Amino acid sequence: MTSSRPLSVALVGAGPAGIYAADILSKSGLEVSIDLFERLPAPFGLVRYGVAPDHPRIKQIIVALYKILQRGDIRLIGNVDVGQDVTLEELQKHYDAVIFSTGSDRDAPLNIPGVELPGSFGAADFVSWYDGHPDVPRTWPLEAKEVAVVGVGNVALDVARMLAKHVDDLMVTEIPDNVAEGLRRSPVTDVHVFGRRGPAQVKFTPLELRELGKVPDVDVIVYDEDFQFDAGSEEAIRSSNQTKQVVKTLMDWTLRDPAERTASRRIHLHFLHRPVEILGDGKVEAIRTERTELTGDGSVRGTGEFVDTPVQAVYRAVGYFGSAVSGLPFDERSGVIPNTEGRVLGADGEYLPGVYATGWIKRGPVGLIGSTKSDAQQTIAHLVEDAQAGLLHARSEDEAGVGHDAMLAALEAAGVRYTTWEGWELLDAFERSLAERYNGLDRERVKVVQRETMTAISRGEEHDGRLL
Missing domain, CATH: 3.40.50.720 (NAD(P)-binding Rossmann-like Domain)
Incomplete structure (x- = not known):
């Protein structure tokens, strides 16, 4: 200088x-x-x-x-x-x-047998699809009735919620049209979220978790046998207000009357389940988990008890890379x-x-x-x-x-x-103008997904109007 x-x-x-x-x-x-x-x-x-x-x-x-x-x-x-x-x-x-x-x-690796089977997906790729990232395919294979999500962070909750939520409840958002069309055809009924440690060790934020319980026509189901608390868990609850709120929300859900579960779709939260294998002959057919137990300091060890849960798709939400x-x-x-x-x-x-x-x-x-x-x-x-x-x-x-x-x-x-900042303002205005087509819906914007169209709009060039 x-x-x-x-x-x-x-x-x-x-x-x-x-x-x-x-x-x-x-x-x-x-x-x-x-x-x-x-x-x-x-x-x-x-x-x-x-x-x-x-x-x-x-x-x-x-x-x-x-x-x-x-x-x-x-x-x-x-x-x-x-x-x-x-x-x-x-x-x-x-x-x-x-x-x-x-x-x-990109997705952090999950190194278990069967992870390469068709129907096994990285959560980062799915998030990019439903958020309209211009560099991913426009379609997604949403064919499973039962789905597993591996991970207990906010991304795992996002994936579970997006899979289970009815499309009509998403139409007030900026969801791209191709994503809405794909989700509308999805036959999903049950989404199973698996975490290897206990309720006091999950990485959900309280807001994300509370929002999960408010999704229309989706029941959140937890299991009494998954609620264990060791000394490490008790210390985590005492020392972190966020952990305390998360555990309270989860415990409140254990008190719900099963007879009140009348929703057409369900999200199951499984704790103390370590994924060990994705099963299937040429495609995903189930996920095998090992029951774990807390060791006193908040970590876990395997018990040797294995559970197979029928699913036709697995989403790996174990972190970004x-x-x-x-x-x-x-x-x-x-x-x-x-x-x-x-x-x-x-x-x-x-x-x-x-x-x-x-x-x-x-x-x-x-x-x-x-x-x-x-x-x-x-x-x-x-x-x-x-x-x-x-x-x-x-x-x-x-x-x-x-x-x-x-x-x-x-x-x-x-x-x-x-492209430039001035170009972004052009694209921003264009996306907001698209929302005006949706009469009766209070939408802020509809995303342009096609990269060439994004670029042309931002540069003030002629374009063919392809949004997807």
């Missing part, structure tokens, strides 16, 4: 982690120019493509993110895949520092970019000058969306330290080759059809 121009920084990934990091950097006291790159034509990442459409309260975080980008001091460059459309080396040529906030975009970024080291075991407090480490274990990470690609997929703020503060603090120490320098030998204008010129020369 020279004293004659601002520090030029590229952020890769326009989800909450990237936007929060850009906002914190813009208020750090440094004179800084920030470009925010996004692989998709639209910003907001996980909030747009990873949160179930019937969670409007959670999606309100988009309002806060929108206000940050609307200011104009953080410039969005969308529809640019770093690693393909532009390399890390090219970013390092044009920018003094590069921050990766690419998140965790990051993807490697071309040109950067990657920890295949943890699914993160190797780093120390956000400073990225090379293959030799030394810092890569001017390269940083924040969010889930930095620390793994833990914590809620809001927790990315404190995470970003740590990374940005180190970047500021390095800038003040004079360690950050773009590789271009010509100052005219550094920064926003030089980057856009390079993208245009390469034929990359990038």
